[in-house]
Amino acid sequence: MRSAIYQALFVAGLGFLLFEAIVAVRANMQARGIPTDFGFLDNVAGFDINQSLISYSATSTYGRAFLVGFLNTCLVSAIGLVLATITGFAVGVARLSKNWAVARFSMVYVESLRNVPLLLQLLFWYNAVLKALPAPRESYALPFGAYLNNRGLFAPELVFGPGAPWVVAALLASVATAIVAQRLARARRLRAGAGLRLGVAAAILILVMPVAAFVLAGRPISLALPELKGFNFVGGVRLLPEFVALVLGLSLYTAAFIAEVVRAGMQAVPRGQSEAAAALGLSRALALRLVVAPQAMRVIVPLLTSQYLNLIKNSSLAVFIGYPDLVQVFAGTVLNQTGAAVQVIFITMAVYLAISLLASLAMNLYNRRFALVER
Known part of the structure; x- marks a missing residue:
């Protein structure tokens, strides 16, 4: 009973402090003319966004701007996760290679990128690499009709006709x-x-x-190639330099950590497993794919989840290179125009929390495939 009383008093005291804090914040916001509800989301935004996956204009609402920033964050996170996973697994396996040059190059990659702050790497890719590219008229011609210049990457776009669903x-x-x-x-x-x-x-x-x-x-499916008209390209798909820099920085930085996770998982498998596979006549590649990798995934997947969550949260650094993600659009421009700091920051934090929890849930479900089944 005494323990239950102490816990009830603690919860009651914490609830009272939280209630008083909410009342004080609401009173201060009302005194300064700051909105205390979420009605500001229906107001006209009055600003443009240079990359949007959905229709958006300056006459759209703040709620629409929030949705644009949210989708941009999801796009960067999804592409970054795929590229980081592929690169990280490749580098992690290469670190265990018997080829001296491949193993040392992989080690240099890991030790160099994971020990340099991510923000500096984003600034390097954006200012030192992409901004130093030539103007549109001197663009680098890439395969499949793509072009690269200081205004971004211009690639062919798929155009779907009436019969495309078939x-x-x-x-x-x-x-x-x-x-x-x-x-x-x-x-x-x-x-x-x-x-x-x-x-x-x-x-x-x-x-x-x-x-x-x-x-x-x-x-019914055709390609719309980008064409140089005037001082810029018209048609096709344009990837902004900010987007390319953010994806490169996030994926390469996270891949360095994933590579160490993969290397540790591979080395956690007893050596006798590889020797048994060799005794059965399996090649090194088959032994790695059929024997070592499935057992290593039991160690890799839980640690991989943490790196995925770090990549999703690190995408908020896009504000420093001007990419219109959720933080730059909603927690930046919308907050400055409306002054509704409490609501905006609360929504932004809730979105990142929800994305992280969903990613953790998906990885935990995937981890069940490799977890040992006990009686």
Whole structure:
């Protein structure tokens, strides 16, 4: 009873302090003419945003501006996670390579990038690399009709016609059929020759069905190439220098930490597992893929979750290079114009908390595939 009384008194005291703080903040905000509710989200923003995944103009509302910043943050985080994962796993495996040059280069990469502050790396990519590129008329011509200059990366854009859904449906159907056929082959334990023929048939199916649908639908998908007109390129997809710098900085910086996680996970697997795989006649690559990697993932996945969360939160540093993410748009411009600091900061913190919790949930569900099942 005494313990319960102490806990009840503590909770009551904490609730009282929180209530008094809310009352005092509300009174001060009302005295200064600052809005105390969320009605300001319906007001006209009056400013433009140079990158938006949805329609937006200066006549849009603050709520629309919040949505633009939120989607930009999600876009950067998603692309950064993919690139950081691919690069980190490649560098982590390379650190264990028997090739002296590859192992040492990977070590230099890891030790160099993870010991330099991320903000400095973002400023380096933005000011020293991308801003130093030539003007649009002297752009670097890249493969597939893309161009790179100091105004960004201009790439071809896919243009979808009326029959495009049929092509996409054919592609999805062919991939699903190939996956089902592969699972059936594994279930029946087909011989190597039969499995190879099935794999070739699945590859042909994935290629033939979408191509046939593309031709029959009248070629509804085309490419819009960027063209130089005047002092800039017109058409295609434009990736802002701020976006490219942010993605490069986040992915390469986080990849250095992921590489160390991968290396530690690989080395945590007992050496006898690799020796047993070699005794069975497996090559080093097969032993790594079929024996070492599945066991190492039990160590890698929990630590990988922390690095993913760090990348998502570090995306807020985009404000220092001018990329319109959630912090720059909502916690910056909207806050300065409305003065509703409490509501804006609360919403921003809640969004990052929700994204991080969802990412943690997804990684925990994925971790169940590799966790040891105990009785």
